[in-house]
Amino acid sequence: MLDVRRLRLLCDLSRLGTIAAVAAAHTYTPSAVSQQLSALEREAGVPLLERTGRRVVLTAAGRLLVQHGETVLAALERTDAALAAARTGLSGELRIGAFPSAIRTLLAPALVTLGERHAALDLLLTELDPTDVPAALLDRRLDVGLVQDYDVVPTDTDPGLDSVPLLDEAVHLAVPLQATGLRNLRDLSEAGWILASPGTLCHTAAVRLCGSAGFTPRARHRVDDFGTVLALVAAGQGVALVPQLAADQLPAGVRLLPLPTRRRTRVAFRQGAAAHPAVAAFVAALPPA
Template sequence: MFDLHRLRLLRELKHRGTLAAVAAALSYSPSSVSQQLSLLESEAGVPLLEPVGRRVRLTPQAEILVAHTEAVLERLERAQADIATSLTELTGTLRVASFQTAALALLPAQVEQEDLCDDPLRLARPDHAARRDGGAPADPREVLRALADHPWVMEPEGTAARHWAMTLCRDAGFEPDVRFESTDLLFHVRLVEQGHAAALLPHLVWSGRRPTVALSPLPRDPQARRILTAVRRGRSGHPAVQACRGALRRASGGDTPITP
């Protein structure tokens, strides 16, 4: 019989790549992880790790064992979900990881409480640029092109958001002058408010507040990012998870359309 705790360690090694990474993630020492995996090898009766330089690699037999471990852990999570479903009181601890704008817009209002929503994207223009344009052109492409000589703030090189933003500007016929880079969209907002840059911002960044900068629609219709929830298969049926997803849908439904 295999020890489930040791199977989890082997699974973590498969996903994290090094004993040190497993130890850091689980708050163990590398020597403790190594010792537990050695005991698992004794239980399996076959080598599970082979050295590759200063690292280790899973053997084919270890890969088989990890595949079965994934199935076992999923079944155990389903069992936990079934037990929770049988109870009359909704209980459970949820750990929610999120990007900043969704966390600010959706979570605080639903702390007690698939696809969540489509989050419309808008062109945010500094106030002086909006005043200079006066009656802004009705064509969104012309609005975007009017900012061709203006500084921009975008997310860092290599991100999907940066690639999308650069493509949008290039399709409008100009190469944006990206003077500022940040993953913090609230920093983007502040730069636009101060007149230092133009930006492409999602609707959720306002978190229910009145926008403080001039906003314009984008050339491509519809321009929205789809926001999803992701959960391990074994936990998807847990009542606490379903309640959390329902609360997030309700929180997003007040300002943005829901995609079923």
């Protein structure tokens, strides 16, 4: 019989790529992870890993076991959801990950609704960039989280996650009110830009959009909070990419130009967890897509 905890480690190795990364995700030592994977190989009766230089890669049998392992882990999630549904009332913790503008506009009312409906459910909210949410879900640091993609930054769905749509919104170019004669991105190839931190989805979207217009944006400021971004635009400090969700409180001195791209937000959770009462309650409390 295969040990499901070791099977989870193998699936994490397939996702994360290195034993060191798996160890960090589980707060184990790399040696402990290696020992557990060796034990899984003995249970399976076939080699699951092979060394290529200093790296460890999955064999064909290892990749096959990962495919079946994802199915097993999803079944365990469904089992946990079924047991939770058999209990009376919702209690315990629901760990939520979301980006700041969604927390302010979408999640705050939903959290109030959940708190009123399920007083024994503890809601733990963590501010996270959408790029960090999938790993936090798969590492079991979150139960639900908001993920995103832009037309210019499509994202692959992780096989261990499911999701439901939440929001499909326009994306604008925020420019100072006094800036005239601007019609499209190409008119801003020499402008100073207010960009998000490198590695965030918003930063990648801005760079790719500008690249499609034939230039690389020159960063004058790097700011992740859209309220601050819009204040800097109003002060004439640069231009910025702003999704509709962040433009609900537009300061004086800023005007928006439409861009040919959209941003989509989805509620993600581990595969098999959709029927968990706490996850279902969270999704139900959000505004309809």
